[in-house]
Amino acid sequence: MSRYQEIASDIEKDIIEKKYTKQLPEQFELAKKYDTSRVTIVHALKILQDKKLIKTVKGHGTFITTKSIPDIFLNSGVNEHNGFTRHVNSAAFHLISHVIAFNIRKPSADERKALNLDKNDDVYDIIRQRVLNGKPAKLEYTVMPVKRIPGITLDILHKSVYSYIQNDLGLKIGKDNRVITAEKSDAYDMKYLDCLRDDPVLCIHQKAFLEDGRPFELSETRNRYDRGALTVNGD
Structure with missing residues (x-):
């Protein structure tokens, strides 16, 4: 498993366990937490976005979403x-x-x-x-x-x-x-x-x-x- 996949999995578990309930920390904070680059964080967040767990609003941050409705x-x-x-x-x-x-x-x-x-x-x-x-x-x-x-x-x-x-x-x-x-x-x-x-x-x-x-x-x-x-x- 790549580093960004590991980070995506870890963030997903934090969402499940309600450590994050409305919004994720800024990308630079996540990069510092995981001791990695912002590019790696961007790749990790893309995985979560594809799963419809989060959405990014330009200028406002990354928000946790509810499960999508068909x-x-x-x-x-x-x-x-x-x-x-x-x-x-x-x-x-x-x-x-x-x-x-x-x-x-x-x-x-x-x-x-x-x-x-x-x-x-x-x-x-x-x-x-x-x-x-x-x-x-x-x-x-x-x-x-x-x-x-x-x-x-x-x-x-x-x-x-x-x-x-x-x-x-x-x-x-x-x-x-x-x-x-x-x-x-x-x-x-x-x-x-x-x-x-x-x-x-x-x-x-x-x-x-x-x-x-x-x-x-x-x-x-x-x-x-x-x-x-x-x-x-x-x-």
């Missing part, structure tokens, strides 16, 4: 059932949830567009790890509007958010849109899914709607290639 979600309506379902046999599998992060923040421009929100609205920002039979299997990133799904707590996140929405809030869940991609593992996957650097990861990007058509969830689920499965129905 274009199909920004203007999509409610599609017909797409035929993807997940099955867990409780007799054979034991699936538990660990909450890695749970925050309330303002939505990004793309999130506002996808969820039909105003800039002053709040969203939940949730990261959960799913552990199957004692082994990490899935990593879930979820964004939900607070005003549309009020009252989410850590206790609810350890159980079922969808059950809370339907049984406690009395809302009916409608259709969803999904984009499925295959990617190489990133630093989050290596940390929370025990992936190696080049392990494949199955990614499901979802935009979910209430029955009345209001979008209430943007999520990305990253699945280890060797744990868990998706079943495709021929409906």
Whole structure:
């Protein structure tokens, strides 16, 4: 691994561990920290920018971004059932949830567009790890509007958010849109899914709607290639 790749990996881990939350230090500060040249830092930041983890604003610095939202979600309506379902046999599998992060923040421009929100609205920002039979299997990133799904707590996140929405809030869940991609593992996957650097990861990007058509969830689920499965129905 080259020096700039090592630096990119180290900065990525610092982002994961919330050492950097909004903005990275200036390039000259990073060069001093890693005892290297600014050219090497520029190459390292380019790797992170290609992963959509950061963006550079000329004259203002380098900012940490949220995970990107597929274009199909920004203007999509409610599609017909797409035929993807997940099955867990409780007799054979034991699936538990660990909450890695749970925050309330303002939505990004793309999130506002996808969820039909105003800039002053709040969203939940949730990261959960799913552990199957004692082994990490899935990593879930979820964004939900607070005003549309009020009252989410850590206790609810350890159980079922969808059950809370339907049984406690009395809302009916409608259709969803999904984009499925295959990617190489990133630093989050290596940390929370025990992936190696080049392990494949199955990614499901979802935009979910209430029955009345209001979008209430943007999520990305990253699945280890060797744990868990998706079943495709021929409906």
